[in-house]
Amino acid sequence: MAYFLYNVLLHIAAALLLPYFLIKMATASKYREGIPERFGFVDKRKLRALRKGKVVWVHAVSVGETKAVLPVLRILKRRRPDVKILFSTVTATGNRTAAQEGRGLIDALIYFPLDLPWSIRKVASAAKPSLFVVVEKEIWPNAFRTMRSLGAPVAIVNGTISDKSARGYARFGFLFRDVFSKVNAFLARTDDDMEKAISIGVPAAAAELTGNLKFDLSPSLMDRHFVANLKEAIGVRPGSTLIAAGSTHPGEEEIVLSSYKALSAEFSGLKLIIAPRHPERFNDVEALLRKSGVAYARRSKGGSADVVLLDSIGELMTVYSLSDIAIVGGSLVPGIGGHNLLEPAYFGKPVIYGSHLTTYMGMAELLEKNGGGVRVSGQKELTDALKGFLSDEVLKKRTGALARGVVEENRGASERTANALEKLLRR
Incomplete structure (x- = not known):
């Protein structure tokens, strides 16, 4: 009965939202990508x-x-050459990242079908998976139910459940207790995540603490010619200091830009790169830069300026490696929850982020405990934090080294996760 009600509501919602998505498809290319696959036609x-x-x-x-x-898939395929990887994403940027960074590893790449029983079953029946793995928070009732009916174990890796989500799952326990009971392995980031998973229906025997996969960050080997070209393109030269503001959202560019303008008069050679999280905002951010009066350049159009808009895909990690100080967006304004703080930490950079963290709060607390990260609230605190690092080279280098230390000390989740997935494949 619970699934019947869920599916009725899902089909009604799909019908009601169809006009909205038709408009989006007409105005934004990302909504047009993979449409047949989202309905199960691969x-x-x-x-x-x-x-x-x-x-x-x-x-x-x-x-x-x-x-x-x-990294988990690399380990798994190294151990089990017979394994074939079908990889799915929801977003177009995720799909492009999988295509670029999973080359030679992913055997088939698709967009994830809507959680309609017929679309899920159509893809699953064609692919015949021996194991279904979802990353972090992707809980889809029909997908889980279909996989189990076809004999494929279900695993949640890097599993995390926020307090808000736990309350929601409990509120609709008539459906989700059954959904979570179908999970064969919940591989949790933290003890807290594991306890919450068990409380909402994951069998205790299926829950295991494996750690946070994001500490096992291992960027692709960077081509030195590419790095040199990017360095030249964004104007990084001896004597310059680069602040990289990555994964920014509306309202954050204004805060970062205000801090930069306040500091650029005091610190010569100061450069800023702004990398919006979503490509469809590139033009909006350019309009903001134009209005601010700063001299800027767009990465895609060449030229050089003290402020650069990184309007490209797949270059942020390299920019972090070239930066002196990193600001991670999604945290300076409410409603987003933050983004991965470990990307700049991996390169030994001081990491600054805002106070509006939810998903990445544990990561922030670990960085702060070890002296590798700084949490700020508002533009003044951001300016003060940046000024502290710009004024003290020793502090900047020490903070970056401590941030890198946090990454190194918490590695190993990929190996533990691959071990657990191998056990499921042997069933």
């Missing part, structure tokens, strides 16, 4: 590479989740 030629092997279907919603799970 080109058979894509799935040919899955033949003659055990298929593991891995689902990651977007960029961060994709990057987090790729």
